[in-house]
Structure formats: C-alpha cells, structure tokens
Amino acid sequence: MALDGLRDAHDAWWKSAVVYQIYPRSFADSNGDGIGDLAGITARLDYLKELGVDVLWLSPVYPSPQDDNGYDISDYRDIEPLFGTLADFDRLLASVHERGMRLVMDLVVNHTSDEHPWFRESREGPNSAKRDWYWWRPARKGGDATGEGAGSESAGLVSAGSESAGSESAAPNNWGSFFSGSAWQHDVASGEYYLHLFSPKQPDLNWENPQVRQAVYALMRWWLDRGVDGFRMDVINLISKDPDLPDGALHGDGLYGDGSPYYICGPRVHEYLQEMHREVFAGRPERLLTVGEMPGVTLEHARLFTDPARGEVDMVFQFEHVGLDFGRSKFDVRPLRLTDLKASLGRWQSGLAEVGWNSLYWNNHDQPRIVSRFGDDGPEHRVRSATMLGTVLHLHRGTPYVYQGEELGMTNAPFASIEDVHDIEARGHYAQAVRAGEDPARVLDGLRARGRDNARTPMQWDASEHAGFTTGIPWLPVNPNHTTINAAAAVADPESVYHHYRRLIALRHSEPAVVHGDFTMLLADDERLYAFTRRYRDTTLLVLANFTGEAVPVPADLAAEWADVPLVLGNAGPIDATVLRPWEARVHRRV
Known part of the structure; x- marks a missing residue:
C-alpha cells in the first residue's frame, strides 16, 4: 500500500480525541x-x-421518509427539510471548524430507502438497468407467492412476514429481519422478492455490483470535498452477502432462519473496504476519521478491519459488551455479571493492543441509557454511578464516544403503554411477541428497559417546559425528570456529571498514558470492583471502581501499594485507601 494511505500508528489525532454523537x-x-435541526445544533x-x-x-440528516428515523435515506446529496438545508449544513460545518472541532457524517450504505431513485428504478421490473443494484429474487421453487396480506405501506408491496402460509413459504430463503418478520418483501408487480435485513422500506444494496460501489464512493467523495472530516459507517460489515443466499438455521421460535453467517463479515467485506479506502480516502491530505459499526464482528475480524497497514477503517463499534445482559433477545433483561463485562472489555483491550484500535462507548442512539442499565438512576446514586461508569470507560485504551445527554446523566424514560413507543424495532418486537402468546405487560417491561426510544427523548437543556428543547410540541415527549436533570443545572454545579466528563476529557488530552498506555486488568474475578492499570513510559495509572451501591473493601495488597499515590481524578471527595464507597471511582497516577 502507498505510504500516503497509511495512518501513523502512534500519533493519529483521533487516538487522543473524544467524539460526541x-x-x-x-x-x-x-x-x-x-x-431538532441543524440550526439548533449550531x-x-x-x-x-x-x-x-x-x-x-x-446521525443521518439526509432526505428520508423517516421510517427508521433517517436511517432510510432517499437522497445522499442533500439535507432532510425537517433539519434544514445544505446552506444550514455548510454554516454548521464552518462553525464547527471555527471552534477547532471536526464533524463526521453517518454513512448508511448497506441499504437505502425504498423511495430512493435507485430503488424506484430497480422496481420497474426485471429488465431495469438498476435491477441488480438490489437483491431481487424469484419465489422459491414450489412456493406460492400469491398470498395477500397487510404489509409495507409502500404501494404494491406485501410483507412476506405477514402473508399467507403459501406466500411465506415462497420467500427466496428463510432469513428473518432485524426488525421482526421475514427479511424478504414480495413485489406484486414483478412477482419477485427483494431483501431487507431491516425494515421493508430499507432494501439492501447489492455490493456485488461494481456500479453500486462506485456510486457509493462518489457520494462519499462529494461530502469530503464539502469539508466533512470522515464517516461513521452504519452496519458496514453487512454489505457483503453470500451470493447463494442459503437458508439459515431456524431460530427457537421456528419461524425464521438466522442468516447472519451469510452476511455478517461476508466473503468480500474486506475487499470492499480496502477498495473504498483506495477510492475515497487514500491520498487525501486531511486527517480523516472512519469508524465502522459492525454487529456480530469478532475480535479476529476487528484486528483485520483496523490494522492500519490494510487500509480499511480506523476503528470499529463492536456489540459484545452491550449484549452481556441479554436473555433470549435484547428485550429479555438479565442482570449484568461484572466478571463478564471485565472479561469482554479486557479481551478487546488485549486483542487490539498491538494491531488496531478500540472505540469505547456505553450509549448511542440504539442503546438504553447506561446509568439506568449498569448504574443506579435513583436520586441518591445517579450522579456517582454515572460518573463511575464514565471514568471506567474513558480510561480504557481507545477513542471514547459520548452520546448526547450522557454527560448529564440522562436516564431511561417512563413509557406507560405501547402507544408511547415510537421505535420501529420495539413496536415490531412487541407485535410479534404478543402474537406468539407472551404476556404484553412483560414484553412492555423489556421495551422500557431496552427500547431505543430511551436514547431518543429530547436533550434536556433546562427546567422549563419541554426542557428548552423546543417552543413547540416535541416529537417524542421529554423525560419528566428534566426539571432536575438538565444542562443548565449541571453547568452550574461543579460536582455534576457534566463537569466530571469535562475533567475526564481534559485528562485524556493532557496525560499520554490515557491514550498510549498498555492495559492490565486487575481483580478479574471480583464481582464488585473493576480495577486496571495503564502504563506508559515512566507513568502508571490505577483505575478503581465500585460497581455496587454498597461500600466495598479494597484488597489489602492493592490498598497498601497505592495508599500514598496521588489521586488525579475521583468522584466521591476525600478518599479512604482501604474502601470504595458506593459507585466510587478513582484514578491514581504514579510517576
């Protein structure tokens, strides 16, 4: 690979950066x-x-029918009118750069909206010039694709997941969708099906077609030429499918098959990302950031994706640590075992120590609020548990991502009924689970704990009506606790979650051991304390954290070794070297 296509393995700017989603x-x-809109962000x-x-x-600001809140894109080279105009975007980008910050766009190219011109042309029939831009297939041999039923709101489309038994059996394979039901949609006009791993209104692009890839690379160059500083790539490891589209092993419910072995990190995904790097990023003088969201990615694949010498992406989002408290599904809530969390994060720390780079996150637009999930969101411990969780995350090796409101300790929202739930994934799960005979109240409890709407309630700016987010009626109700949890109050309180996050970010910017230090897990079998060291040259940092609401003794040998070592960051005031108070976190530095 040409040297200008490589990133400096040690000094890449994004290693000491913090990203805010x-x-x-x-x-x-x-x-x-x-x-919310672009002018509001500015x-x-x-x-x-x-x-x-x-x-x-x-997150996506492109034109979209908003079936999946913008992750269904109908035009890659414009701005959704709900959010403003291209001129508004240019003003935002210029204002970001004036403040010495960078801006990364969300890139969603595993699928488009079914209202994108590419798909509209593709739907015109088997002879369409863009038919092969998507995954169209005839009915399975011996199946009956004549079934009628309620499906997508798109004209002429019938959902395979809700058709008659005959039409269901005719789907090209048995894959299930991430959003419930079949991954295939029947098109009445042509008599064929198209693949959608997500909503029926999100048809998957066929990356086997080189014209598709070139069209994607062109739109990426268009945004980079406009001045953006990189991309977060949505489900980018799903873009390569096994062209044979084999049936998957049946799920426990016996309804649909697991197609993931045939599209997660599929046969050509590394080839495609290397081609993308050559076509889009190599040779550019700018220092850009690329991060790939990769559900189901293994550590072994992540090493390949993030090895600078291979020219793919700078880092990946992996999901292992945010699936540790899943039962049969993400909505089947199980308690977190701290030893499982340490084993998972520790394995990724060691696995990418020599090659590649970690991305660090608790929250994003798809995850519930971390203080409600792994902490304690009650009034007594919310601040301390939120700051403890932030400390543990930011002191790992990797680039931290802060999701809006995380720096305030925002919590999950109360949802009284399914009518309060907006998210397409959650509503689809509820409908399928209730049809299967599950208790609606129990299903709703799972949605309250894990639903994506928890991350999407409006940002809590102040204690006024609608939390200062809008003067109108918010698209999703504001969390009622905004009267006490809000940015105005947090900025005014030096001991708030906000100011602790400021101190965490400042420590990353000033202390090379946070960025470059090696990682050693301590107390791996302890179910209450999380402890590790980061060592770089002559500096060693010790991170100690209590993941419980009870005081926990520090092991005597560790307490003795670090008793007189200065504290550089804590969340609970004056320390006692022998004990960690509920949800306490400390960072010591020895030089």
Whole structure:
C-alpha cells in the first residue's frame, strides 16, 4: 500500500480525541416545530466546545421518509427539510471548524430507502438497468407467492412476514429481519422478492455490483470535498452477502432462519473496504476519521478491519459488551455479571493492543441509557454511578464516544403503554411477541428497559417546559425528570456529571498514558470492583471502581501499594485507601 494511505500508528489525532454523537431530531429545535435541526445544533456548539469534545458525529440528516428515523435515506446529496438545508449544513460545518472541532457524517450504505431513485428504478421490473443494484429474487421453487396480506405501506408491496402460509413459504430463503418478520418483501408487480435485513422500506444494496460501489464512493467523495472530516459507517460489515443466499438455521421460535453467517463479515467485506479506502480516502491530505459499526464482528475480524497497514477503517463499534445482559433477545433483561463485562472489555483491550484500535462507548442512539442499565438512576446514586461508569470507560485504551445527554446523566424514560413507543424495532418486537402468546405487560417491561426510544427523548437543556428543547410540541415527549436533570443545572454545579466528563476529557488530552498506555486488568474475578492499570513510559495509572451501591473493601495488597499515590481524578471527595464507597471511582497516577 502507498505510504500516503497509511495512518501513523502512534500519533493519529483521533487516538487522543473524544467524539460526541448528536441525534439531530432530538438535540435542539430552532424553529418550534418540535423536531431538532441543524440550526439548533449550531446554536449549541459553544456548549460542546466547553465540554471539550473534539469531534461531532451526526446521525443521518439526509432526505428520508423517516421510517427508521433517517436511517432510510432517499437522497445522499442533500439535507432532510425537517433539519434544514445544505446552506444550514455548510454554516454548521464552518462553525464547527471555527471552534477547532471536526464533524463526521453517518454513512448508511448497506441499504437505502425504498423511495430512493435507485430503488424506484430497480422496481420497474426485471429488465431495469438498476435491477441488480438490489437483491431481487424469484419465489422459491414450489412456493406460492400469491398470498395477500397487510404489509409495507409502500404501494404494491406485501410483507412476506405477514402473508399467507403459501406466500411465506415462497420467500427466496428463510432469513428473518432485524426488525421482526421475514427479511424478504414480495413485489406484486414483478412477482419477485427483494431483501431487507431491516425494515421493508430499507432494501439492501447489492455490493456485488461494481456500479453500486462506485456510486457509493462518489457520494462519499462529494461530502469530503464539502469539508466533512470522515464517516461513521452504519452496519458496514453487512454489505457483503453470500451470493447463494442459503437458508439459515431456524431460530427457537421456528419461524425464521438466522442468516447472519451469510452476511455478517461476508466473503468480500474486506475487499470492499480496502477498495473504498483506495477510492475515497487514500491520498487525501486531511486527517480523516472512519469508524465502522459492525454487529456480530469478532475480535479476529476487528484486528483485520483496523490494522492500519490494510487500509480499511480506523476503528470499529463492536456489540459484545452491550449484549452481556441479554436473555433470549435484547428485550429479555438479565442482570449484568461484572466478571463478564471485565472479561469482554479486557479481551478487546488485549486483542487490539498491538494491531488496531478500540472505540469505547456505553450509549448511542440504539442503546438504553447506561446509568439506568449498569448504574443506579435513583436520586441518591445517579450522579456517582454515572460518573463511575464514565471514568471506567474513558480510561480504557481507545477513542471514547459520548452520546448526547450522557454527560448529564440522562436516564431511561417512563413509557406507560405501547402507544408511547415510537421505535420501529420495539413496536415490531412487541407485535410479534404478543402474537406468539407472551404476556404484553412483560414484553412492555423489556421495551422500557431496552427500547431505543430511551436514547431518543429530547436533550434536556433546562427546567422549563419541554426542557428548552423546543417552543413547540416535541416529537417524542421529554423525560419528566428534566426539571432536575438538565444542562443548565449541571453547568452550574461543579460536582455534576457534566463537569466530571469535562475533567475526564481534559485528562485524556493532557496525560499520554490515557491514550498510549498498555492495559492490565486487575481483580478479574471480583464481582464488585473493576480495577486496571495503564502504563506508559515512566507513568502508571490505577483505575478503581465500585460497581455496587454498597461500600466495598479494597484488597489489602492493592490498598497498601497505592495508599500514598496521588489521586488525579475521583468522584466521591476525600478518599479512604482501604474502601470504595458506593459507585466510587478513582484514578491514581504514579510517576
């Protein structure tokens, strides 16, 4: 590979950076329509600059029918009118750069909207020039694709998951969708099916077709030429499918097969990402950031994806640690075992120690609020458990990602009934589970704990009506606790979650051991304490954290060794070297 296509393995700027994710629909509304927008983000940039973050990542702001809140894109080279205009985007980008920050776009190219012109042309029939841009297949031999039933709201489409038994059996294979039901949609006009791993309104692009790949690379170059600083790539490890599209092993319910072995890190995915790097990123003088969201990625694949010498992506989002408390599904809640968390995060730390790089996150637009999940969101312990969780995460080796409101300790929201739930994934799960005979109240409990709407309630700016997010009616109700949990109150309180995050970010910027130090897990079998060291040159950091609501003694040998070592960051005031108070976290530095 050409040297200009490589990133410096030690000094890449994004290793010492902190990324802040913005969900534009819920961040700040400038015009009173109840939906966040680009002008609202621009107006809040000084808040983000004061927090200390280096990079802003925008969830999709492209034109979209909003079936999946923007992750169904109908035009890759414009701005959704709900959010503003290209001129608004250019003003936002210029304002970000003026403050010394960078801006990363969300890139969603595993699938498009079914309203994208590419798919509209593809649907015109088997002879369409763009038919092969998507995964169209005839009915399975011996099946009956004549069934009628309620399906997608798109004209002429019938959902394979809700058709008659005959039509269901005719789907090209048995794969299930991530959003419930079949992964195949029957098109009445042509008599064929198209693949959608997510919503029926999100048809999967066929990356086997080189024209598709070139069209994607062209739109990426268009945004980079406009000045953006990189991409977060949505489910990018799903873009390569086994062209034979084999049936998958049946799930426990016997309804659909698990197709993931045939599309997670599929046969050509590394080839495609290397080609993308050559076509889009190599040779550019800018220092760009690329992160691939990769459900189901293994550590072995992650080493390949993030090895600078291979020219693929800078880092990946993996999901192992946020699946440790799953039961039969993400909505089947199980208690977290701390030893499982340590084993998972520790394995990724050691696995990418020599090659590649970690991304560090608790929250994003798809995850419930971490203080409600792994901490304690009650009034007594919310602040301390939120700051403990932030400390543990940010002191690992990798680039931390802060999701909007995480720096305030925002919590999960109360949802009284399924009518309060907006998310397409959660509503689909509820309908399928109730049809299968599960107790609706129990299903709703799972949605309250794990539903994606928890991350999408409006940003809590102040204690006023609608939390200062909008002067209108918010698209999703504001969490009632905004009267006490909000940015105005947090900025005014030096002991708030916000100011602890400022101190965490400042420590990363000033202490090379946080960025470059090696990682050693301590107390691996302890179910209450999380402890590790980071060592770089002559500096060693010790991180100690209590994951419980009870005081926990520090092992005597560890307490004795570090008793007189200065504290550089803590969340509980003056320390006692022999004990960690409930949800306490400490960082000591020895030189």
